Every structure is written in structure tokens, then in C-alpha cells.
Amino acid sequence: MSFYNFATKVLLMFSKTFYKFEVIGKENIPNEGNIIIACNHKSNLDPIFIASAIQNREIAAIAKKELFKSKPLAFILNKLNVIPINRDKPDVSTIKNILRSIKDGYILGIFPEGTRVKEPGFGQAKGGLTVFAVKGKADVVPISIISNYKFFNRVTVYIDKPISFKEYYGKKLTTEDNERLAQNVLEVIKENYYIHSK
Template identity: 35%
Template structure:
């Protein structure tokens, strides 16, 4: 039922957002067709999750801020969209376990490494959680750059980059912080190339 609802919601949201923001999707051919994927995007708007959700070629399970799960109606909607809660600003072990399970099942885990929206559009320091997932699993790490502005009838780009090679960092047991910075560097490169 959830997958059906996700597909239905994707069609509806795509029909609204794509023409309204003239969304352009770049790099889909680089997105892995199967296997676990850690999808990492910059965060500039509350609409980032639905925009990534409608442009990604596979269903995405997002880590969503816990506050969204406090209102019954919103909680039900977000649940059917297959998101799960994470407590921001702290080490949420339950969310980490859930994220690992999503990847173990070969699904796509969507995460915004910055943890919160950037008010000025500039990349912020990433949280180590994204590095934790990248190092603890063999998931393909796909960087994604959302390039605004979110203004009616102004082009909005969603750029998917080639999977980031995490092998050297995994082999030398790099820290989650270093891995997170490495991933953010790839998002930064996409932003600079496509602005």
C-alpha cells in the first residue's frame, strides 16, 4: 500500500511542482538502477524532499525531522511516503539503525548532510551521520545538487552526480566527519559546475 501511495503522490506532486518551478533534472543516467544508495543533497527549501522524491528514478526513503511526526495528519502522510523520524542535533541511535536497515534492504536512503536548511543557500558544515552511513555500508553514495531559486516559472535544477568512490576512506577507516566533508565537497563541485 505504501509503495502505491508513494507512486500516486509522486505523479501528483510532479504534475504540480515541475511546471511551476520548471524543474530540470540532470545526470539521471548516473543513478544506480539497483542496490543500496545513499542519496545526499544540499538543503535550501522545505520543498527539497518532494523535489528530490519526484526527480529520483527510484523511491527514496528520507530521514525527516522528528517535528513532522508530532501532528497526526502530517505523521500519517509522511509515514505513507516512507520517511522516518530523526532527532536533530543529537545522536539518534534509532534513526541510525533504521537508516542502516534501509540500506541493508537495498533501498535508497535520502539524507540532507547539513541537517537543516541553509538560509543563504551556501553549503553548511555537514553532520557526521552521513559519513557514518557511507563508511558502515557498501551503498553507492550519490551526490545531488539542488540549484534554486524556488521562484514560480524560474528554472530549478536538480543535478545527480556520479557515485562517490568511498573505497579509500573505508579502507583507511576514516572518521565519519572526514567522510561527511568528502561527500559535501562533491555536492559543492556539482553546484559550481551547474550554476
């Protein structure tokens, strides 16, 4: 068993032990093909819940490069396929690494808002999601995590159907286009979040 598979099994055990953990829509994660998962981000626990929810494929997540300053943490993050990124100005090599991870069969994990939004509500989506979906020729799966993150309370991970960006392949999109299309995905995430919060 690989380190990644071992780690995700441990995380799933954690999620089920300390929360009322529920996953809806597992079947919407295909076993193959280019896929990006896009998820809301309100807690540092979100990556744990995502890794627990998706067990049929390995995820390569994007995280801020500051997390890699600690050598022990950097070692673990590298083993878990986490790709460091400068959120203010991603360099070309980072973008190539991200696109390569999609090509190599990993599911790319992105938080469209770019950072945690701790207060109620949501932020604005960044255009990076669209850039990677179009350049990586990947469908985007919107995922909503619904929780108050308190121990032994409910955590619902709602996985919606993949959204195709095929009509934009090969087209030159503006920054505004990228942000608008990414925001459309975030609106799906928001809608599912509010529906399943009731």
C-alpha cells in the same frame, strides 16, 4: 500503484507545472544496490524536487522528529518512507532503522548539512552521512539543487556519479574522519551547484 508512486507522480506534475524543472544525470541513480543520495538544502521544497527527480526507486528520507508531532503529517510521512531522527542525539533504534532501509533496497536520502541553510553559501557537513555509507556499505550520489525557488523559474537537479566508500568498510573512523569525508561529498555538491548556477 502504491501510495509512494502515486505521490511522486503528483509531485513531478507539480514541479513541471510550476517550475522550469530539469533533471541532469538520471542515469547516475542505479536501479539496484546500496545507495545514499546527499543533497544541499535551502528550501522546504527540496524533498519535493528530489522525489520528482528520482522515479526509478523509492527513497527513504531522514527528517527531524519534530515534523511527526502532527498526526496527519506523520501519517503521510510514514507512507512516504520518511524516518524521524533526533538531530542532536540519534538513538540506536533510529540508526538501525536507517541501515535497515538501505538493506531493504530503499535509496537513503540525506541532507549532509543536517538542516536548511537559507543564506547564500553552504554549511558544514555532519559526519552521519559517512557513518551510514560505511555501515550500510552504500555508495553516495551527490545531488545539487539549483534554484531561487520562485514560481515558474528554473529548477535544476544535477545528479553526479556515485562515490564509493569501500576503502573505509570495516575501519574504525573518528568523528573527525566522518566529518571530513562527508565534507568531501558536500564539496562536490557545492562545485556542481556553482557550475550550473551560471
